[in-house]
Amino acid sequence: MPVGRMRLHGWILGLLTGCAEPGSSSSEDTDPALSTEETLPIEPGEYRLALTDGREFVVHLPETFDSSISTPILFVFHGANQGARYAWNTFKIQEATDERGWILIFGEGSNGGYDPVGPKSGRTWNVEYCCGQASRMGVDDLAYFDAILEVVGRDYSVDRTRVYATGFSNGAMLTHRLAAERSEELAAVAPIAGCAGGWLDGEFWAPAPPSLPVPLVEVHGRSDGTVPFEGDEHFESVAQTMAFWSTANQCQGDPVVLATGEPHVVVSTMTDCAGGAEVWQVAVEGGTHKYNLLEEFGANTPEQVAQFLERFTRE
Numbered sequence: 001m002p003v004g005r006m007r008l009h010g011w012i013l014g015l016l017t018g019c020a021e022p023g024s025s026s027s028e029d030t031d032p033a034l035s036t037e038e039t040l041p042i043e044p045g046e047y048r049l050a051l052t053d054g055r056e057f058v059v060h061l062p063e064t065f066d067s068s069i070s071t072p073i074l075f076v077f078h079g080a081n082q083g084a085r086y087a088w089n090t091f092k093i094q095e096a097t098d099e100r101g102w103i104l105i106f107g108e109g110s111n112g113g114y115d116p117v118g119p120k121s122g123r124t125w126n127v128e129y130c131c132g133q134a135s136r137m138g139v140d141d142l143a144y145f146d147a148i149l150e151v152v153g154r155d156y157s158v159d160r161t162r163v164y165a166t167g168f169s170n171g172a173m174l175t176h177r178l179a180a181e182r183s184e185e186l187a188a189v190a191p192i193a194g195c196a197g198g199w200l201d202g203e204f205w206a207p208a209p210p211s212l213p214v215p216l217v218e219v220h221g222r223s224d225g226t227v228p229f230e231g232d233e234h235f236e237s238v239a240q241t242m243a244f245w246s247t248a249n250q251c252q253g254d255p256v257v258l259a260t261g262e263p264h265v266v267v268s269t270m271t272d273c274a275g276g277a278e279v280w281q282v283a284v285e286g287g288t289h290k291y292n293l294l295e296e297f298g299a300n301t302p303e304q305v306a307q308f309l310e311r312f313t314r315e
Contacts, residue, residue: 040155042067046088051147058084059152060094060104067155072162073103074309075145075178077171079193080131081122084108091168091291093302100306103156105148109141109170110134125174128205129198130234145178149185161313166190166305168291169227172218173198176207176241180248183210187314190305192219192291193227196244198235206236209248213277215312216245219294219301221287229283242268242281250274255281262297280308 033050034041041047044063050056065071074097078087084106088094097104109123110133124134126141134141152158163185167175172194179189180196197206220238222229231237242255251273258267264285271278287293292301 036151040152042155048084049151051144051151053147055110055144055147056084056108057148058088058106058108060088060097060106062098062101062103064098064101065103068157070157070159071101071103072159072164072310073105073149073152074306075105075107075148075163075165075167077107077125077165077167077174078109078123079167079169079171080109080124082109082168082171083123087168087171091302093166093305096300096302096306100310102306103152103158105152107144107148107171110137110139125170127170127173127177127198129200129203130173131170135200141174142178142181145182160185161315162187162310163314164188164190164309166192166309167194168192169194169289172227179214179216180207180210183212183214185314186214188215188309188312190217190219190308192293192301192305193221193224193289194218194241195227195231195235195238196241199233206244209244212314213249213273213275214245215277215279215308216249217280217282217305217308218242218245219282219284219305221284221289221293223286224289226289238281238283242279245279246270246273249277249279251277251279265294265297265299276312 033048033056036049036051044061044065046058046060048056048058076087087106109125111123124132126134126139128135165175165178165186172191175189175191176194176196179186220229227235229238251270253272255268255270260267266283268281284293294301294304
């Protein structure tokens with residue numbers, strides 16, 4: 001399963017040295033979507049595509065893209081009330097993946113609103129306990145993931161041993177759910193500011209354990225007021241999420257805390273896990289609710305995410 005067993009200091013080095021921050025550009029949300037019933041575009045660039053059921057996503061092909069060469073793919077899932085364009089402009093993950101020649105897929109959640117005190121327009125993902133109408137209406141975001149993977153694999157040579165996912169907030173929750181329920185597809189995941197389980201109308205929900213181990217890094221701010229680090233009446237704590245994954249991945253021993261040279265960033269790792277999987281927790285002291293949590297400490301979150309993910313393959 002793993003490409004390399006140990007390159008732990010790559011993460012630490014990134015925290016110490018940082019990286020140049022990538023620029024951003026994007027297709028507008030109002031751009032007309034191309035039908036996936038037609039052959040997908042193969043020229044480098046960004047394309048808004050529509051599945052046969054009307055749901056859309058954005059694909060980014062790097063300058064080095066060749067549809068005949070087996071290429072890794074990274075799914076990116078926005079937070080509640082956001083969208084693919086927001087993720088493109090804000091997460092700024094393109095430079096890290098372009099350097100590696102990866103295909104990027106920016107998902108689009110379902111419209112329907114997410115507001116605890118009233119209706120509000122926005123896109124959300126269904127993780128059962130959150131968020132908004134996507135969960136209350138039972139939107140099948142697992143089937144959405146499956147459909148995108150199928151149609152992209154139809155026209156591109158996707159390296160199915162190197163399918164990755166990252167997401168923020170509600171998108172991180174979906175990343176956790178996909179890792180558990182689509183473990184046979186995902187080589188590794190990097191949820192940011194999310195959790196694996198939570199409560200809806202007083203009922204707790206968490207995914208069933210994955211059928212295969214899944215390497216995972218969760219980056220979370222200790223001052224996150226939306227998905228609190230210590231949990232609340234809606235969301236389980238980061239400790240509970242990490243316990244879920246350490247158990248699911250059959251990790252042995254206690255977490256090892258790595259010195260990063262930055263007292264505000266604490267990296268805890270469990271590397272003695274089944275199938276070469278690893279479970280990492282990156283706790284950012286003073287970090288709030290955002291994807292790019294590491295930037296103020298001289299590191300580039302997307303680059304750190306890519307460094308973690310690229311170490312693993314799914315056999």
